[in-house]
Amino acid sequence: MKLELIATATFGLEAVVKRELENLGYKILKSEDGKITFLGDERAVVRANLWLRSADRVQIKMAEFTVLEFEDLFQQMKAIPWEEWIPIDGKFVVNGSSVKSKLSSVPACQSVAEKAVVERLKEFYMVDYFTKTGAAYDIKITILKDRVTVTLDTTGPGLHKRGYRTHSVEAPIKETLAAAMIQLSFWNKDRILSDPCCGSGTIPIEAALIAKNIAPGISRSFASEEWEAIPANLWKEERKAAFEAIDNECKPKIFGLDINPKAIAAAKANAEEAGVDDCIKFAAADISAMRTKSLSGVMVTNPPYGERIGDRRGIEKIYEAYRRFFGENPTWSLFVVTADKSIEKALGRSADRRRKLYNGRLEVCYYQFHGEKV
Ligand SMILES: C[S@@+](CC[C@H](N)C(=O)[O-])C[C@H]1O[C@@H](n2cnc3c(N)ncnc32)[C@H](O)[C@@H]1O
Missing domain, CATH: 3.40.50.150 (Vaccinia Virus protein VP39)
Incomplete structure (x- = not known):
């Protein structure tokens, strides 16, 4: 499946991550504010997680839209084909952030967005409730100036957690x-x-x-x-x-x-x-x-x-x-x-x-x- 992917990075490291992705052979669509958007597929999710050295995480971009009302947020979130990713037992959660936007209450946005995902999956799987006992699916809604970006995290614990730093000292560098x-x-x-x-x-x-x-991720697992x-x-x-x-x-x-x-x-x-x-x-x-x-x-x-x-x-x-x-x-x-x-x-x-x-x-x-x- 063709996917739009985002490698997130600390501010200032976008150019390094962009170069790493280009070396892996991916086409960069956009690089700004700690986010490098690139084109890929399911294999790209695997390769980016295993090989990126300076990025924080790899996300699937699920949608981007403008919202001014909670009802719009609900409908746009419900329109996303979540069933293509989340199985009936998926442990999904929605987290969010809102900056300079009409919908400014983060807890309210999260709750509306999660309700929309639940409704979509209920209709698809024809069930009344979800046990959420399976794999983790972390959904993020980032609202900036009324523009919403919806992502699904593929990484789990951040990519800096290579697994080798079993012994630490004071003030280690990431x-x-x-x-x-x-x-x-x-x-x-x-x-x-x-x-x-x-x-x-x-x-x-x-x-x-x-x-x-x-590969920095060779010894660890990913969500x-x-x-x-x-x-x-x-x-x-x-x-x-x-x-x-x-x-x-x-x-x-x-x-x-x-x-x-x-x-x-x-x-x-x-x-x-x-x-x-x-x-x-x-x-x-x-x-x-x-x-x-x-x-x-x-x-x-x-x-x-x-x-x-x-x-x-x-x-x-x-x-x-x-x-x-x-x-x-x-x-x-x-x-x-x-x-x-x-x-x-x-x-x-x-x-x-x-x-x-x-x-x-x-x-x-x-x-x-x-x-x-x-
Ligand atoms: C900010 S920490 C480095 C952390 C390291 N990059 C890591 O990831 O764990 C600075 C280190 O400098 C060491 N240090 C302080 N004075 C030193 C000196 N005169 N010679 C050598 N090392 C020194 C400290 O013991 C400390 O481990």
């Missing part, structure tokens, strides 16, 4: 953001990557997954895996293809350091869980001890920034270490996500690029300091 930072950097699998404040190892692990071409409407053989075929696509010969040079030995123990355990412990070297060390003999490399990192952990003196020590390291190694590049606005002053140079991003709800900036050409 896996999807780490993957985007790497894809926005100069790094490729033939270059050295170092994260000297690696915490639970998210950035080195995401880099290793990219280097070895491991739509339980659906009858997406044939089980598609999941089987695409998982098999993803396993066959793994480049086991690739031996990238990836390093993770952290001053906290407990963080390093967590990072090692997580890398093992992700199946990439063979290509990352982790060590408990202070960043000020970091040295290299390599002519060029890329530091992609997420140091403490005071909002959640780390005191000012600790952060300044890290910046001193950057200054010394990049003074000694001018051909290395630094890519750093932080909410701390003093970094450029502390480094004594302006970033070559800055990008506003979000780590969860926290606004951060991605500073890119490019090294000299070798």
